[in-house]
Amino acid sequence: MNSLAVATTTKLVFAGPLGAGKTTAIAAIADVPPVSTEMPLATGAVGDKVSTTVAFDFASVRLDGDTTLFLYGLPGQEHFAFMRPLVLEGALGVVLVLSGADGDTVAQCRYWIRALAEIDATLPLVIGITQTDRNPDFDLAALRRLLRDEGVAAPLFTFDARDREQAAQLVRALLLLLD
Amino acid sequence: MASDTSGGVQVLEACNAELNALLGRLPALRFASLSTVDGRAVLAAGVLTDTAVERIAAVSSSLLALGETFARETAGSTYRHTTITADDGLIVVARVPSSRQRLALAVGCDHGGNLALLLGCALDSAATLTRIVDRVDA
DSSP: OOOOOOOOEEEEEEEOSTTSSHHHHHHHHOSSOOBOOEEEOTTOOBTTBOEEESSOEEEEEEEETTEEEEEEEOOOSGGGTTHHHHHHTTOSEEEEEEETTSTTHHHHHHHHHHHHHHHOTTOOEEEEEEOGGGOTTOOHHHHHHHHHHHTOOOOEEEOOTTOHHHHHHHHHHHHHHHO | OOOSSHHHHHHHHHHHHHHHHHHHHOTTEEEEEEEETTSOEEEEEESOOHHHHHHHHHHHHHHHHHHHHHHHHHHSOOOOEEEEEETTEEEEEEEEOOSSOOEEEEEEEETTSOHHHHHHHHHHHHHHHHHHHTTOOO
């Protein structure tokens, strides 16, 4: 049987709520500007955000040789939840991006780890928290307690989604989980 | 779409009338949905539950965005509409090119319709809705 030879690829997905920094992080890591499906928010700006992802983000990063990393970003809003199983199909791991500026980071974390587990409970997970400098009450220990209570063993980082190296560090951490 | 002023209410009523008139133009038409480009339902006509209205709005937004992105990425061109052929019918998703608000129109028909008529009706309705939202006399 003839078959098409394809380059080895690794698909990773960025998930998380609106405004956490998924699209920003992918854009920071990508070799070229990502494929974007941003649309203006009909309800007006949410903080600094004037647009939102309505399908998915896509970008590629070539690691070495024939290995290409495909990065996908999920829309954060709940009415696009139907996209999650579609985009997560074939993914090897997830970077969960949460905003530390939200007053409910723990609740968001609980929601998203459960939502992702409903689709695929075996997916390796790394969690990155953005904008912690905007919330003096941000409590990383509370998130660690949540992960322990949920039985989730996921590396937990704070990071700046605009910083390529910091965003790439989350991807490297996820790739280490895949080894 | 603003609905907290008398003008906004009139625009909504006029759009609603247009969606219902659209469904009357072809016997095979089954639903028409007007939504914002970020996936929020504005109006709908046809036999649809509230849940279906919300889901159609969200999916329409994704399809429109993917269509725009695909046209731009592959052809460096401007998107116009998306057509879907299913076993039991056809669906068209098109932009409502209003200068006031970015909207999407989704129209579906059963197997009794054909793509040319469906597309013609959908695009004509999108133009009418544009005039209504932009408050330009037809």
